[in-house]
Amino acid sequence: MLPYATLGEAEAALGRSLTTAEALWFRYSAQIPDYLLYYHNILFLFIIFSLAPLPIALIELGLPAAVSPYKLQPKVRHPPGSFWRCYKDVMRVFIFVVGPLQLVSYPTIKFVGIRTGLPLPSLWEVAAQLAVYFLVEDYGNYWIHRLMHCKWGYEKIHHVHHEFTAPIAFAAPYAHWAEVLVLGIPSFAGPAIAPGHMITFWLWIAIRQLEAIETHSGFDFPFTPTRFIPFYGGAEYHDYHHYVGGQSQSNFASVFTYCDYIYGTDKGYRYHKAHLTKLKEQSSDQNGEINGFKYNQKSE
Numbered sequence: 001m002l003p004y005a006t007l008g009e010a011e012a013a014l015g016r017s018l019t020t021a022e023a024l025w026f027r028y029s030a031q032i033p034d035y036l037l038y039y040h041n042i043l044f045l046f047i048i049f050s051l052a053p054l055p056i057a058l059i060e061l062g063l064p065a066a067v068s069p070y071k072l073q074p075k076v077r078h079p080p081g082s083f084w085r086c087y088k089d090v091m092r093v094f095i096f097v098v099g100p101l102q103l104v105s106y107p108t109i110k111f112v113g114i115r116t117g118l119p120l121p122s123l124w125e126v127a128a129q130l131a132v133y134f135l136v137e138d139y140g141n142y143w144i145h146r147l148m149h150c151k152w153g154y155e156k157i158h159h160v161h162h163e164f165t166a167p168i169a170f171a172a173p174y175a176h177w178a179e180v181l182v183l184g185i186p187s188f189a190g191p192a193i194a195p196g197h198m199i200t201f202w203l204w205i206a207i208r209q210l211e212a213i214e215t216h217s218g219f220d221f222p223f224t225p226t227r228f229i230p231f232y233g234g235a236e237y238h239d240y241h242h243y244v245g246g247q248s249q250s251n252f253a254s255v256f257t258y259c260d261y262i263y264g265t266d267k268g269y270r271y272h273k274a275h276l277t278k279l280k281e282q283s284s285d286q287n288g289e290i291n292g293f294k295y296n297q298k299s300e
């Protein structure tokens with residue numbers, strides 16, 4: 001809730017006119033308590049995970065000829081029931097674990113100093129903080145994910161996420177509730193280290209979820225803008241991790257590729273890619289598949 005009763009008071013406090021975005025924020029948030037602004041995240045999570053995977057799921061179910069060359073594991077066709085079961089399981093974890101965690105974690109948001117007032121952050125500040133959040137989360141997620149692949153972690157917890165050896169967009173957060181909880185730590189570490197505005201926090205949660213949905217989409221579309229992000233892993237990179245399954249000791253990172261490169265856990269993937277490229281060169285068919293994996297993708 002903003003400490004100004006009117007736009008005029010806010011402008012007097014800032015010593016300047018409000019920008020259009022700040023005036024909009026004032027009108028929206030002036031009377032809303034800060035904890036309710038934070039709880040918007042719960043709503044965003046439900047909306048994003050219900051709507052964003054839907055077009056990809058419809059594409060996968062219909063699989064028009066125009067997009068089939070971009071399906072990463074073309075031999076695997078999930079029945080409609082598995083999409084619904086996946087969605088229901090994810091929603092159950094959201095309702096009973098993620099939602100309640102968000103409800104009780106509001107004091108932490110206040111403690112680390114995430115603000116809701118004016119002025120709004122500049123685009124530069126938002127971009128810099130999002131970059132920090134992604135780097136911190138990627139690093140923490142890498143090590144937690146790698147630990148989850150030890151015998152105990154995999155058998156007790158992480159095997160649930162690997163039920164989909166060919167991922168679908170709805171399966172991005174499909175995991176044991178304990179894994180969802182633990183992976184919340186690196187997601188929150190960035191905002192705790194570099195606290196920003198509530199809008200930046202909303203953006204962070206939303207963009208990170210959309211990234212996970214894209215990574216699990218099962219398609220490697222050539223027109224995704226994420227291809228231009230340096231060291232970005234993407235769908236093909238993480239699909240390989242699911243394709244190999246529980247034995248996988250490759251491609252643990254959630255967003256970027258540099259952790260796997262630095263710690264040497266991309267060797268299996270690089271060997272696989274080199275092998276596919278070699279077979280592709282030997283083959284007259286330039287749009288085929290080997291062992292159920294497409295080889296008409298971008299070459300390394």
Ligand SMILES: [Zn+2]
Nearest residue numbers: 145158162241
């Ligand atoms: Zn894994």
Ligand SMILES: [Zn+2]
Nearest residue numbers: 161216238242
């Ligand atoms: Zn995954």
